[in-house]
Structures are given as C-alpha cells and as structure tokens.
Amino acid sequence: MHRVAIVGGGTGGTVLANRLADELRSEIEAGKVEVRLITADPNHVYKPTFLYVPFGKKTVDDAKRPIEELVDRRVTLTIDEVVDVDTDRNRLSLADRTTRLHYDQLVLATGANLEPEAVPGLAEGGHHFYGPDGAERLRDELADFTEGHLVLSVVGVPHMCPAAPVEFPLMVDDWLRERGRREDVEITYTYPINRAHGLESVADWATDLFEERDIAVETFFNVDEVDPDAELIQTVEGDELEYDLLVAIPPHRGSDLVIDAGLGEDGWVDVDRHTLEATEAEDVYAIGDVADVPTSKAGSVAHYEAGAVADRIASRARGETPTATYDGKTVCFLEAGMDEATFIEFTYGEEPYVREPSKPIHWAKLGYNESYWLTARGLL
Amino acid sequence: MTDTDDPDVTIDSKDASCPGPLMALIGKVKTLDAGTVVELQTTARNSTTDVPEWLEEAGHELLEIEERDEYWSIYLEVN
Numbered sequence A: 001m002h003r004v005a006i007v008g009g010g011t012g013g014t015v016l017a018n019r020l021a022d023e024l025r026s027e028i029e030a031g032k033v034e035v036r037l038i039t040a041d042p043n044h045v046y047k048p049t050f051l052y053v054p055f056g057k058k059t060v061d062d063a064k065r066p067i068e069e070l071v072d073r074r075v076t077l078t079i080d081e082v083v084d085v086d087t088d089r090n091r092l093s094l095a096d097r098t099t100r101l102h103y104d105q106l107v108l109a110t111g112a113n114l115e116p117e118a119v120p121g122l123a124e125g126g127h128h129f130y131g132p133d134g135a136e137r138l139r140d141e142l143a144d145f146t147e148g149h150l151v152l153s154v155v156g157v158p159h160m161c162p163a164a165p166v167e168f169p170l171m172v173d174d175w176l177r178e179r180g181r182r183e184d185v186e187i188t189y190t191y192p193i194n195r196a197h198g199l200e201s202v203a204d205w206a207t208d209l210f211e212e213r214d215i216a217v218e219t220f221f222n223v224d225e226v227d228p229d230a231e232l233i234q235t236v237e238g239d240e241l242e243y244d245l246l247v248a249i250p251p252h253r254g255s256d257l258v259i260d261a262g263l264g265e266d267g268w269v270d271v272d273r274h275t276l277e278a279t280e281a282e283d284v285y286a287i288g289d290v291a292d293v294p295t296s297k298a299g300s301v302a303h304y305e306a307g308a309v310a311d312r313i314a315s316r317a318r319g320e321t322p323t324a325t326y327d328g329k330t331v332c333f334l335e336a337g338m339d340e341a342t343f344i345e346f347t348y349g350e351e352p353y354v355r356e357p358s359k360p361i362h363w364a365k366l367g368y369n370e371s372y373w374l375t376a377r378g379l380l
Numbered sequence B: 001m002t003d004t005d006d007p008d009v010t011i012d013s014k015d016a017s018c019p020g021p022l023m024a025l026i027g028k029v030k031t032l033d034a035g036t037v038v039e040l041q042t043t044a045r046n047s048t049t050d051v052p053e054w055l056e057e058a059g060h061e062l063l064e065i066e067e068r069d070e071y072w073s074i075y076l077e078v079n
C-alpha cells in the first residue's frame, strides 16, 4: 500500500486531497493507495470571508463548513493535530503522541499563523480582520466609530493575501461615505517599503485611488512598537503616528512543526519553487501559505500548487516519473470599494497589469466566494 | 576573508514578484541580531535601488551589491 498523508485541511490540503481521490480513484479502490487528510479543525475555514465581517456583510459562521462535507469519500479523514514529523523514518505523530502514521509521500499544508504578540503593544492596541475573533471585534468597534483617525497599517511581512491591506481602506472609505461619516474620519494607510505595495503596478493603482479618496499614505513605515495607552505607533525608521482606531495586518509565522522537523528555519518549509519538494528531506512537499515560495500567500496559489503536487504524487504512486510543475501562477481579486473590484494575475517574475475596476468584477468576486465550496471539493 | 564571502543568512528571493525581495528582507531583518550579515539574492532590478534606500531609512548598513550571471547579491549588515 502506497500511503499519501496530507497535513492541514484548508484550501491547499482540501483541494489536493480531492484531486488525488479523483486521479487515483482506481488505485484507492483496489487498496493499492491510501490518501489520508489529517487536520486539526473539524471545520474548513474560508478566510477571505473575514474581510466582509467588519462591515456586517458576512458572519464568521459563513466562513465555515464541516470538512467532512467537503472531502471525497475515498479520502481517509483524520481530525487530529500532527505534533511531530520524522522525515528520517517517514512518519507522523498525532496529538496523543502514541499514534504514529507512516507515509510514503507527505504534504504539509498547515497554513500561516497570526502573531500580533511579535510587536509590543499591538495585540492590546490594534485590531485586525485576519481571523474570526479579530474580525468580530473590529465589526463591533467600527459600528461605534463615528470620528477620529483610522489607521490601516501593514505591520507584518510576509502576510496572507496581497490584496486585503489595500482593499480595507477603500472599503471603509466607501462604507463611511454611505453612512455620512466620512468627513469626520481621517484615514491613513501605511506600508513598510518606499511605495504603497510590494507589486509596483498595484502600488501605482492604489496610490492614485487613495489620493482620489482622500486616504493618506505613509511609506517606509515599519512598526516597531504600539503604545495602546497613548494610542501611538512608533516605527523602526523613528517616526510616530497617532491613531484612534488601528487596524493592522499582524505579523505572521509558519509552524513549529516545520522548525522541529528541520524543514525550514523560520517555520516556512524550504521548497523547490517549481516542484514544491522540500529541500531538506525526501518524500515531503509543501503547498499553500506554509511553503516558502517567492509569490503571495494566497488561496489561488494554494489551489494551483495543489494541482501540480497532485499530479506529481499520483505519478509517483503509479511508479512513474513526475513532470508537473508550478509556475508561480497567482490570481487575486481587489475590491476597490463596496461595489467595484478588479483583479490581477501573474506568474513568477511577472509584473501584473491592473485593470480598471468595475461592478461586474465585484460581482465575480462575490460569486467566486460562493462557488469556493465547489473549488474546495475539487469540482472547479 | 570579508564578511560578504560568508554571510550569516542568505535570503533567496530570485523570481520574487510579490511581496517582493525587499518585503522578504524586511520580514527577516526584524528577527535578526545586530551584526548579522545578510545576503539577499534577487532577480528584480529595482531591488538594487529599493533595498539601499530602505537600509538607509531603517539604519542598516549596505556592504556590497554584486551582479552575478542571473541575479544580484545584495549584502548588508543588520544594525
């Protein structure tokens, strides 16, 4: 029996498990191959939903579905946490530490973790919409926020979703205008490097829009410390900024599992960017946010990577030489307000082109969010 | 042997488009102690101007930029 183990039932792990169930259908039914998905959370969480929670457009419950409903019945599903990966013996340990699972091929798809604590004062002084609790707290705060200085600060890099930091100020601007409160709220957007975004085309696009909508931009702004009592941000570059409501893109970290297994020093798995094979161990792949590849931490990346890795794993399970590779394809929608959006598409080393925002693209984004559940099932 | 022959940390950002080599560098530098020598490998030409500019703003030291066949190595020391 050839055993494939996938750790993490988020976007990458779920798409991969379903693709493999399809590609290796006959081998699984003949008992020659097992595809096992091990995931800690009995729910699959679709994180892009959180962007809409602060505005009351979606709820945290809208972001969840039982993982059981999303995976093919040919996949062996284990709801448990993996606490140890032993790449010398090709085995995993589960939370009780006595259950060990052997693998022939392993895929880590454990995502990224938020770490607001990494910046002093940020957890106490700042809000975020990157997780369920943060998004709900921000919804309550925003509902009562009628005047003052709202700061959206990109504190941590790398972070999930290249689009969300730009989308939030544009959405909040529109949302406040609809409520007749925009004139009493000052909005500032801050970014670590010398332009408004890592991607130059997005930076140019956002800078023009921010100017049009009276959103101030601070660049070269790397948050060093937040003083929650004084409501003050201090930067590495020696600047200070006062806020009344701070919405931060918090620092992210990979996983201790990865560090302990020697697969990547800072918790992201070192991989070959095309084959997604771990550089430090045999028979191990990483996909999604946990894989250290030079593109965005985005659901679309996890999805395309899952496609390439499914092909590679299926080939190896059949004793063939794998040839499929991932070319860095990334697709991101960008909301330009509450009813307009655009999107970008690029591969490794390519600079995307930003189209004029439109209502149809906004509806396409909302439509994609709904049809996402079919994507996770491997149907789209 | 100079510091740049044997950097303490190498960041491979070749082919990076987003969030970009500079972002990768900033994320890493925040976790490093003063005195650490870092090599940033990048294929993006604008890194050769963006990175020195950021180093100056943030108070880290640019040691050397070396043009190789297919990428640039930017060496710096964390302050």
Ligand SMILES: Cc1cc2nc3c(=O)[nH]c(=O)nc-3n(C[C@H](O)[C@H](O)[C@H](O)COP(=O)(O)OP(=O)(O)OC[C@H]3O[C@@H](n4cnc5c(N)ncnc54)[C@H](O)[C@@H]3O)c2cc1C
Pocket (backbone or CB within 6 Å): A007, A008, A009, A010, A011, A012, A013, A038, A039, A040, A041, A043, A044, A045, A046, A047, A048, A049, A050, A051, A080, A081, A082, A083, A109, A110, A111, A112, A129, A130, A131, A160, A161, A163, A164, A255, A257, A287, A288, A289, A290, A297, A298, A299, A300, A301, A302, A331, A332, A333
């Ligand atoms: C607010 C927001 C908006 C976003 N918008 C977009 C967007 O518009 N477009 C886009 O493409 N992307 C977007 N993203 C990013 C996208 O959600 C992530 O890139 C994507 O979820 C990554 O998928 P993944 O499979 O790597 O990890 P995840 O989906 O995070 O899943 C990781 C899974 O691993 C499990 N796990 C972790 N550790 C263990 C362990 N030790 N044992 C067992 N299980 C474990 C977790 O429980 C989880 O189920 C957004 C993210 C946020 C936060």
